[in-house]
Amino acid sequence: MTRTISILGATGSIGDSTLDLVRRHRDDWRVVALSANCSAAKLAKLAREFGAEIAVVGDAACLPDLREALAGSGIAAEGGPAALCDAAARPVDVTMAAIVGCAGLAPTMRAIEQGRTVALANKEALVSAGGVMTAKVAEHGTTLLPVDSEHNAIFQCLSGGRTEDVRWITLTASGGPFRTKSQSELEAATPAQAVAHPNWDMGAKISVDSATMMNKGLEFIEAHHLFPVGLDRLRIVVHPQSVIHSMVEYRDGSTLAQLGPSDMRVPIASALAWPERMDTPCEPLDLAGVGELSFFAPNEDRFPATRIARDAARAGGAAPAVLNAANEVAVAAFLAGQVKFTQISAISSRTLDSYAPPAPRSLDDVLAVDAEARARAGTLLEPA
Ligand code: NAD
Ligand code: MG
DSSP states (O other): OOEEEEEETTTSHHHHHHHHHHHHTGGGEEEEEEEESSOHHHHHHHHHHHTOSEEEESSGGGHHHHHHHHTTSOOEEEESHHHHHHHHTSOOSEEEEOOOSGGGHHHHHHHHTTTSEEEEOOHHHHHHHTHHHHHHHHHHTOEEEEOSHHHHHHHHHHTTSOGGGEEEEEEEEOOOTTTTOOHHHHHTOOHHHHTOOSSOOOOHHHHHHHHHTHHHHHHHHHHHHHSOSOGGGEEEEEOTTOOEEEEEEETTSOEEEEEOOSOTHHHHHHHHHTTSOOOOOOOOOOHHHHOOOOOBOOOTTTOTHHHHHHHHHHHOTTHHHHHHHHHHHHHHHHHTTSSOTTHHHHHHHHHHHHOOOOOOOSHHHHHHHHHHHHHHHHHTOOOO
16 A cells, blocks of 8 residues: 655655665655755755655755756745745655754654654654653654664564563664774864764764764663663663664563664664565675674763763753754864864763753743754854
8 A cells, every 4th residue: 555755854864765765665655745954956856756745945045946946847845944844744654754953853743743653763853852752742642663773673672572671771882983093083083084984874963973972872862762761771882883783681681682784774664664564675684794793881981972961861851952952063063174073072061061941841942942052052162
């Protein structure tokens, strides 16, 4: 049976992987909405290829280019944050939420309000909104399926299990491109080095997060909301081969792990087909070829981000939204050559120290905290 899908963030890395699967299973899917921030030419090309109903650019300044590129196609073209939310509210069986950053929060919330299935790649949205988002999911009876490879792995390992029987959830981390670098090498790390991830091909922001280990910190908070076993039952282990995507240990001593190639099409396919399975063209796992799997405790002296995120998770309330906003500002500044690599975590930590607003109770509260934390983090940017 044909199912309908909208992809928020269709021109990014997750968008590409999702559309690759849709392309390979063309008869199973009808595409409703596709969005991008700008990239009008790429978005229009995809909208035409997949016969989308509507294409939306988040940045309204890019709308004239989109309109021109879609002229005569019969595909609606819209622009701006409100249009993006309206497109996300169009009824579909599955929404792939794959915008990067808190910019994806409002449209993801609109998709959640449909009460259908939301495949969530956009971890920053859940980290920022936390209970505001999970309450919305519960209110509308929405199926929220994690796409982040670790959380998708945990979701699979938990199926058939009871959270009260869980002893540990272990998030694996590759350690990123700087895992073995010294503190002085980290001080001098460049954006080009940071985005060159050894195992995964991803967007620039998450690649930098991977290098600082803030990605794992955000994922720790994400896991806390998706799998409410308590923060004391969540831990992180560095596993450089990225073969085991995460693990669940039950109280009888059984540990279940999900393994697979480092290809996001595996967790995306798992979410798109859930509770069934679909074919992917991914390389089968060649364990003899991998040879050895290794595991290390995270080094929080060189990579303080996981500690900062754990503290923010413990503080709860608005702290994760403040952390996420500050990190987004700091990562953008690093990518623009404005601050050093090691300042990214320092800016996040200092923003958290300077700003402790009350717990957000609504989407508007979360967005207000996000805006204020961005402004404060902006004042902490010092030249590299
Ligand atoms: P990306 O930078 O490649 O793509 C981001 C997408 O969001 C693009 O379509 C872009 O146009 C759109 N976008 C960016 N800013 C926007 C804005 N202000 N308003 C509207 N749209 C905007 O990022 P990605 O690597 O595909 O990551 C997307 C999300 O998935 C992130 O939250 C990331 O953490 C998560 N994720 C990615 C991977 C991966 O392998 N790439 C793995 C796990 C989780
Ligand atoms: Mg991940």
